[in-house]
Amino acid sequence: xxxxxxxxxxxxxxxxxxxxxxxxxxxxxxxxxxxxxxxxxxxxxxxxxxxxxxxxxxxxxxxxxxxxxxxxxxxxxxxxxxxxxxxxxxxxxxxxxxxxxxxxxxxxxxxxxxxxxxxxxxxxxxxxxxxxxxxxxxxxxxxxxxxxxxxxxxxxxxxxxxxxxxxxxxxxxxxxxxxxxxxxxxxxxxxxxxxxxxxxxxxxxxxxxxxxxxxxxxxxxxxxxxxxxxxxxxxxxxxxxxxxxxxxxxxxxxxxxxxxxxxxxxxxxxxxxxxxxxxxxxxxxxxxxxxxxxxxxxxxxxxxxxxxxxxxxxxxxxxxxxxxxxxxxxxxxxxxxxxxxxxxxxxxx
Amino acid sequence: xxxxxxxxxxxxxxxxxxxxxxxxxxxxxxxxxxxxxxxxxxxxxxxxxxxxxxxxxxxxxxxxxxxxxxxxxxxxxxxxxxxxxxxxxxxxxxxxxxxxxxxxxxxxxxxxxxxxxxxxxxxxxxxxxxxxxxxxxxxxxxxxxxxxxxxxxxxxxxxxxxxxxxxxxxxxxxxxxxxxxxxxxxxxxxxxxxxxxxxxxxxxxxxxxxxxxxxxxxxxxxxxxxxxxxxxxxxxxxxxxxxxxxxxxxxxxxxxxxxxxxxxxxxxxxxxxxxxxxxxxxxxxxxxxxxxxxxxxxxxxxxxxxxxxxxxxxxxxxxxxxxxxxxxxxxxxxxxxxxxxxxxxxxxx
Numbered sequence: 001x002x003x004x005x006x007x008x009x010x011x012x013x014x015x016x017x018x019x020x021x022x023x024x025x026x027x028x029x030x031x032x033x034x035x036x037x038x039x040x041x042x043x044x045x046x047x048x049x050x051x052x053x054x055x056x057x058x059x060x061x062x063x064x065x066x067x068x069x070x071x072x073x074x075x076x077x078x079x080x081x082x083x084x085x086x087x088x089x090x091x092x093x094x095x096x097x098x099x100x101x102x103x104x105x106x107x108x109x110x111x112x113x114x115x116x117x118x119x120x121x122x123x124x125x126x127x128x129x130x131x132x133x134x135x136x137x138x139x140x141x142x143x144x145x146x147x148x149x150x151x152x153x154x155x156x157x158x159x160x161x162x163x164x165x166x167x168x169x170x171x172x173x174x175x176x177x178x179x180x181x182x183x184x185x186x187x188x189x190x191x192x193x194x195x196x197x198x199x200x201x202x203x204x205x206x207x208x209x210x211x212x213x214x215x216x217x218x219x220x221x222x223x224x225x226x227x228x229x230x231x232x233x234x235x236x237x238x239x240x241x242x243x244x245x246x247x248x249x250x251x252x253x254x255x256x257x258x259x260x261x262x263x264x265x266x267x268x269x270x271x272x273x274x275x276x277x278x279x280x281x282x283x284x285x286x287x288x289x290x291x292x293x294x295x296x297x298x299x300x301x302x303x304x305x306x307x308x309x310x311x312x313x314x315x316x317x318x319x320x321x322x323x324x325x326x327x328x329x330x331x332x333x334x335x336x337x338x339x340x341x342x343x344x345x346x347x348x349x
Numbered sequence: 350x351x352x353x354x355x356x357x358x359x360x361x362x363x364x365x366x367x368x369x370x371x372x373x374x375x376x377x378x379x380x381x382x383x384x385x386x387x388x389x390x391x392x393x394x395x396x397x398x399x400x401x402x403x404x405x406x407x408x409x410x411x412x413x414x415x416x417x418x419x420x421x422x423x424x425x426x427x428x429x430x431x432x433x434x435x436x437x438x439x440x441x442x443x444x445x446x447x448x449x450x451x452x453x454x455x456x457x458x459x460x461x462x463x464x465x466x467x468x469x470x471x472x473x474x475x476x477x478x479x480x481x482x483x484x485x486x487x488x489x490x491x492x493x494x495x496x497x498x499x500x501x502x503x504x505x506x507x508x509x510x511x512x513x514x515x516x517x518x519x520x521x522x523x524x525x526x527x528x529x530x531x532x533x534x535x536x537x538x539x540x541x542x543x544x545x546x547x548x549x550x551x552x553x554x555x556x557x558x559x560x561x562x563x564x565x566x567x568x569x570x571x572x573x574x575x576x577x578x579x580x581x582x583x584x585x586x587x588x589x590x591x592x593x594x595x596x597x598x599x600x601x602x603x604x605x606x607x608x609x610x611x612x613x614x615x616x617x618x619x620x621x622x623x624x625x626x627x628x629x630x631x632x633x634x635x636x637x638x639x640x641x642x643x644x645x646x647x648x649x650x651x652x653x654x655x656x657x658x659x660x661x662x663x664x665x666x667x668x669x670x671x672x673x674x675x676x677x678x679x680x681x682x683x684x685x686x687x688x689x690x691x692x693x694x695x696x697x698x
Binding site for chain 1: 397398411412413416417420421425426427428431434474475476504505506507508510534536537538539541543558559561562563564566568569570586587604605626627629630631632633662663664666667668670671674675
């Protein structure tokens with residue numbers, strides 16, 4: 001097989017060769033007259049596999065030279081090629097994508113002429129930023145046309161981790177809330193309910209706080225939630241004076257700068273009937289139960305982020321890995337006008 | 350049992366009561382005349398357990414009142430008390446510590462009169478900073494007197510995670526290194542060795558890089574290491590010009606701002622005979638093998654940090670949890686004049 005390197009394409013002129021390359025793997029773009037045009041990604045791969053010879057002005061082009069040419073022509077070629085190569089080796093038909101994505105991938109056994117695209121693939125370097133907003137736009141674009149968005153993140157050594165992204169709609173079955181008003185004392189970082197009956201009532205209805213002997217200890221966020229719902233009256237341990245919801249929120253925000261952000265997600269999850277506890281042990285904001293946390297394991301780990309959040313990919317990789325390791329789902333709770341949830345899962349395509 | 354609240358202590362005057370409290374759990378500090386002085390931590394706990402009644406000016410003091418008094422007197426009482434209470438309930442004898450730590454803890458079954466201290470315990474809020482330098486000083490102080498330093502980190506809900514800290518001395522068995530000089534091409538984020546024999550030689554001796562077909566792909570850090578050891582000559586893919594070690598380090602640092610820091614740790618580990626690969630999938634800098642990475646699992650996850658590193662505790666919690674979940678040890682490689690390694694493990698005391 002021989003193709004001719006012409007600028008940023010390789011042209012296979014021989015009709016028999018062209019149709020053989022196209023029919024076995026759907027490489028290239030058939031042209032009038034039976035020619036086949038290969039893009040440099042395809043040509044590099046076919047050359048690497050020994051399925052194609054490439055010539056320029058009559059001389060053979062080495063793999064190293066074609067790679068360098070492709071790197072000059074295609075943006076982030078090096079990262080894209082690693083992903084292209086991997087998907088091809090897994091048996092998928094992969095074609096370049098004209099829009100915001102790198103590749104269109106067809107279902108296993110499917111072809112560009114017989115099947116709709118299954119995945120839209122973004123090839124990303126681990127050094128690129130994880131930009132939540134841009135990413136959500138792309139996901140919505142994919143979901144509108146019923147494609148699955150696959151993120152192929154290439155690490156420093158060329159290993160690929162695939163992430164599948166989707167929106168999540170967590171929902172729980174707990175509707176209990178402590179009925180009446182109770183009173184608590186704000187000490188340093190926590191709130192205590194010293195009256196044992198009150199303590200037990202608040203703890204049992206909605207699983208708020210933690211019993212320490214006969215005393216119930218509430219976290220800042222639980223307290224803020226109860227206070228906003230008119231269920232707790234607070235006094236300062238130091239001064240004995242009443243603390244208003246505004247005053248409490250101010251103090252809590254001093255202790256925890258992202259308090260308001262967390263509270264938005266906490267409140268949203270609580271209102272969806274979920275039981276929400278701290279995710280400290282997992283290095284995220286919340287662990288979330290669909291019902292009684294004493295009877296079941298937490299299903300979700302949730303991290304509250306602003307809707308314009310961006311971070312480095314190793315952060316995301318770590319969060320997903322950790323959740324996977326403890327058999328929970330990681331959700332990013334994006335706080336905008338409302339709270340939306342993004343689920344990221346590691347997958348093997 | 351009755352004790353009298355006097356400022357920041359509770360005094361048990363009755364000799365029989367005093368000795369009973371002291372002998373069962375070594376609470377308090379025996380005074381001349383058979384009295385026993387309890388600190389407010391001890392008195393609060395004994396009151397909570399119903400083993401002590403506390404009076405002030407003849408009137409009974411409620412648990413809520415004693416707690417508030419203790420919170421006024423003892424710094425971070427609320428966090429310390431949660432840890433004190435937990436260790437006591439696990440059956441340990443716990444005494445206040447005069448120096449930089451919160452508690453001295455005796456071995457199980459041991460007493461202040463019969464046994465040396467086993468643990469020095471620091472009670473920390475998850476909201477406190479993890480300050481590596483201060484922490485190393487405390488660890489060395491503990492190790493000099495053969496105590497184990499235990500960090501008790503209290504989360505928002507009052508749950509405690511115990512961490513044991515120690516110095517680590519990782520050592521490997523790989524002494525191979527690619528013998529002669531080779532040449533590579535710098536493309537975007539990676540370096541390629543296109544000559545197949547050369548590629549295989551570099552890959553096999555020391556497990557550098559990753560074979561992509563017949564091409565070896567080296568990471569930036571591997572390349573810098575090989576270049577510093579005079580084992581690779583580099584050319585730019587774009588210009589074809591030679592790249593000096595200084596020029597390469599400058600480019601790599603642009604792509605990865607903490608490149609020099611990582612390289613210090615990479616080099617130190619390589620020189621200790623370990624095989625070092627990226628830890629991207631685990632959200633840390635390196636995964637480290639004691640020998641052939643194709644035959645064994647990585648033993649360590651290593652994160653390179655400057656020696657004056659500080660971060661928030663949830664970061665640390667997450668790193669330790671993740672390493673634990675994949676059965677590896679997490680080490681922090683602290684880059685100062687030399688590289689020291691700190692190991693953090695979750696323990697149950």
